[in-house]
Amino acid sequence: xxxxxxxxxxxxxxxxxxxxxxxxxxxxxxxxxxxxxxxxxxxxxxxxxxxxxxxxxxxxxxxxxxxxxxxxxxxxxxxxxxxxxxxxxxxxxxxxxxxxxxxxxxxxxxxxxxxxxxxxxxxxxxxxxxxxxxxxxxxxxxxxxxxxxxxxxxxxxxxxxxxxxxxxxxxxxxxxxxxxxxxxxxxxxxxxxxxxxxxxxxxxxxxxxxxxxxxxxxxxxxxxxxxxxxxxxxxxxxxxxxxxxxxx
Amino acid sequence: xxxxxxxxxxxxxxxxxxxxxxxxxxxxxxxxxxxxxxxxxxxxxxxxxxxxxxxxxxxxxxxxxxxxxxxxxxxxxxxxxxxxxxxxxxxxxxxxxxxxxxxxxxxxxxxxxxxxxxxxxxxxxxxxxxxxxxxxxxxxxxxxxxxxxxxxxxxxxxxxxxxxxxxxxxxxxxxxxxxxxxxxxxxxxxxxxxxxxxxxxxxxxxxxxxxxxxxxxxxxxxxxxxxxxxxx
Numbered sequence: 320x321x322x323x324x325x326x327x328x329x330x331x332x333x334x335x336x337x338x339x340x341x342x343x344x345x346x347x348x349x350x351x352x353x354x355x356x357x358x359x360x361x362x363x364x365x366x367x368x369x370x371x372x373x374x375x376x377x378x379x380x381x382x383x384x385x386x387x388x389x390x391x392x393x394x395x396x397x398x399x400x401x402x403x404x405x406x407x408x409x410x411x412x413x414x415x416x417x418x419x420x421x422x423x424x425x426x427x428x429x430x431x432x433x434x435x436x437x438x439x440x441x442x443x444x445x446x447x448x449x450x451x452x453x454x455x456x457x458x459x460x461x462x463x464x465x466x467x468x469x470x471x472x473x474x475x476x477x478x479x480x481x482x483x484x485x486x487x488x489x490x491x492x493x494x495x496x497x498x499x500x501x502x503x504x505x506x507x508x509x510x511x512x513x514x515x516x517x518x519x520x521x522x523x524x525x526x527x528x529x530x531x532x533x534x535x536x537x538x539x540x541x542x543x544x545x546x547x548x549x550x551x552x553x554x555x556x557x558x559x560x561x562x563x564x565x566x567x
Numbered sequence: 568x569x570x571x572x573x574x575x576x577x578x579x580x581x582x583x584x585x586x587x588x589x590x591x592x593x594x595x596x597x598x599x600x601x602x603x604x605x606x607x608x609x610x611x612x613x614x615x616x617x618x619x620x621x622x623x624x625x626x627x628x629x630x631x632x633x634x635x636x637x638x639x640x641x642x643x644x645x646x647x648x649x650x651x652x653x654x655x656x657x658x659x660x661x662x663x664x665x666x667x668x669x670x671x672x673x674x675x676x677x678x679x680x681x682x683x684x685x686x687x688x689x690x691x692x693x694x695x696x697x698x699x700x701x702x703x704x705x706x707x708x709x710x711x712x713x714x715x716x717x718x719x720x721x722x723x724x725x726x727x728x729x730x731x732x733x734x735x736x737x738x739x740x741x742x743x744x745x746x747x748x749x750x751x752x753x754x755x756x757x758x759x760x761x762x763x764x765x766x767x768x769x770x771x772x773x774x775x776x777x778x779x780x781x782x783x784x785x786x787x788x789x790x791x792x793x794x795x796x797x798x799x
Contacts, residue, residue, distance in 0.1 A: 377703055405705035415700040418718055427714075428704040475704075 326388060330355045330483055330515050331376055336385035338371050338539075346371045346382070346539040353483070358509060358516045360530035360547060362523060362554065368539035369519040373487050376517060378403045390482065405432060407483040408476035412491045414468035416460035416475075421452060421467075424460050425474045432479075446478040449511060466497035473501075477512045484509070486518045490525060502528050523551045574772030581773055588750075593777055596754040599667050600735040601785075603674030607682045607730050610675075612723065615686025616712060630687065636680025641673075645743030648673045652744065665746035670754065673744045674734035681733050685726035689719040724793040728786055735782055755781070 326332040329352035338346040346368040353359055353376070361369045374380035375387060381396035388394065389403050408428065416424050422443060429439045447453040450470040455463065460471060469489060476484060490498045506529060509516050518529050526533055526547055535543040535554035543554040581589040618630065650656050652664040652672075663669045693715065701714050716723065738756035745752035747761060755778040762771035 374699075379699060379702060400702075401705060401707055404703060409700070409703035411696060411700060411703075413694070413696060415694065415697050417714070418721075431704055431706050431710050479705075 326352065327391065329353055329388075330357075330390055331517075332388040333375070334386050334388075336375060336382045336387065338368075338375065338380065339383045344539055346375065348372065348385075348541060351534065351541065351544075353515060353517060355482075355515055356513075357532060358506075358518070358530045360526035360533040360550075361517060361519045361536060362521065362526050362533055362551065363536035363542075364521055366538075367521075367536040369521070369536055370487055371539070372536065373409070373485050373517065373519050376483070377407060377409050377485050379409075406481060407485060408479045408481035409485045410472050410476045410487065410489045412488045414460075414463075414465075414472040416463070416468055416471055418461060419459070420456065421458050421460055421463070421471050422447070422456040424471050425478055428475060428479045442478050442480075443474075446474040449477075449508060450474040465493055466501065469493060469497075469501060473508070477508060477514075480512060481514055484512065484514045484516045486516065488520055489518075490520075490522075505529055526551065570768060570772065573769045574776060577769050578773035578776045582777065589774075589777070591750065592753050592755055592758050592774070593781065595667060595752075596735065596756070596778070597781060599670050599741075599754060600674060600731060603671045603678055603734050604727065604731040606671070606675050607678040608727055611679050611682030611726075611730070612686050612716065613712075615683040615726075616690050616716060618683065619687045619690035620715075630684075633680050633684045633687070637684045639677060639680065641677055641737040641739035641741075642743065644673050644676045645740030648676065648740065648744045664744060665748060665752055667745070667752055669744040670741045670752060673740035674737070677737060677740060678730035678733045682726050682730045685729055686719075686723060689722035689726060690715060692722065693718055721793055724789055728789050731785060731789075732782065735778070735785075 326334070331351075331353040333348050333351040335350075336346065336348045337344055351372075361372060363369050371380065375382055375396075378387075378389070378394050378396045378400040386393060387396075389406065392403070394400070394403050417427060425447060426439055426443045429442060434442070444453070447456055450473055452467060452470045452474065455467060455471075460468065463471060473489065490501055493501070502525060509529070516529075518525065520526055530547050532545065533543075533547040533550035534541055535550050537554075543550045545553075580586075582593075618626070618633070648669065649664065651658045652661065652669055653659055654664070663672070697718065698711075698715065701711050706714060736756065738760055741747075741752075741754055742757050742760065745754065745757065747753050747757040753761075755774055759771050759774045759778065762768075762774060
């Protein structure tokens with residue numbers, strides 16, 4: 320592996336990646352590429368290794384084996400992850416907002432990057448408006464509803480104009496109308512941000528609504544890869560019984 | 568009730584007439600306890616944050632030691648500091664015994680474990696996924712720690728209040744290492760004990776009321792900082 324050349328072309332490339340927990344392999348991906356402009360869905364049942372894969376891509380978790388490249392640069396999540404993390408953004412299952420105002424939450428990543436005040440205000444304002452939460456800018460984040468909090472966490476990620484956006488089941492635990500509304504808006508928001516996106520979901524409808532390409536995981540291994548409908552169709556035969564209870 | 572009313576009047580008279588000794592004792596109490604609390608916060612918050620975030624062999628023993636320190640009897644702290652600062656003791660050359668600095672040292676020994684222990688609890692009660700979110704936002708190590716401390720500011724301010732409360736109200740250590748010397752190391756608690764032993768109950772009660780008012784004023788300020796902008 321040591322003399323392996325960086326793959327040219329993909330924004331994110333994984334080669335021979337393995338993650339172990341308690342002696343058990345929870346992720347085993349021989350090769351996976353995410354291409355610039357891709358909207359890739361990672362589907363599979365709970366415990367399939369989807370979130371682990373996302374954390375490896377986000378330089379939040381160093382794999383036990385294998386290599387990860389971001390824009391041609393090898394990622395070392397143990398040594399120098401900050402430079403890579405500042406080129407991407409992650410939205411987790413929970414909104415995980417700070418105990419401050421909506422504006423300050425959305426501005427938090429920009430502040431960490433030292434973006435000057437005027438530019439920061441302008442960028443935050445744009446994304447507050449795009450997410451329809453401009454009126455909530457001064458509200459303490461802890462007083463938001465589930466949908467408002469989710470919009471704030473999306474704005475916090477998108478305002479960074481990341482090269483790669485990683486969404487880890489961002490609509491989990493939302494009520495049906497709120498989820499549908501956000502799901503309807505997401506493709507437009509992603510187009511406005513012009514960002515490569517990886518959406519982790521166990522919901523085939525979310526994958527269909529947002530992604531063009533999909534990867535299906537089961538027990539940490541890729542069992543299907545390709546256009547969303549084809550992957551869902553192929554994997555549905557295998558994942559169907561596991562996915563079915565989650566389908567709304 | 569007559570005694571209490573008389574004490575309140577006495578306290579007001581002492582403060583409003585500018586009784587020099589009362590003001591000197593009050594300001595020394597405030598200076599000593601605020602300094603000890605500030606040192607405990609400056610040392611205890613980073614130490615407590617570190618203890619909350621790292622895992623190493625013996626961490627449990629260290630945490631148990633900190634928690635034991637939270638209940639340390641002031642007289643024991645006073646005794647140990649006295650031995651250390653005694654003329655022939657290991658730190659005797661510093662000539663600190665029976666000075667306000669000695670009281671500050673003793674009070675730091677008492678409040679530091681309180682601040683460390685409550686900081687550990689404050690950081691550990693944060694959602695572990697929030698730590699991941701902060702890292703995912705591109706925070707450096709220092710930005711990560713600063714954001715964690717900011718998120719835990721409410722329980723951390725409670726730690727500051729507990730640390731201050733542990734020292735402003737203690738008497739044993741201040742008496743032992745300070746010596747209750749008039750005009751030099753006499754603080755509100757030691758003065759109250761002295762006046763009680765002399766049978767000057769109204770003056771002792773007046774000093775006690777001033778102490779209570781002082782504690783209330785400091786905690787009122789900290790509570791205001793803690794609660795501002797928070798809806799019910």
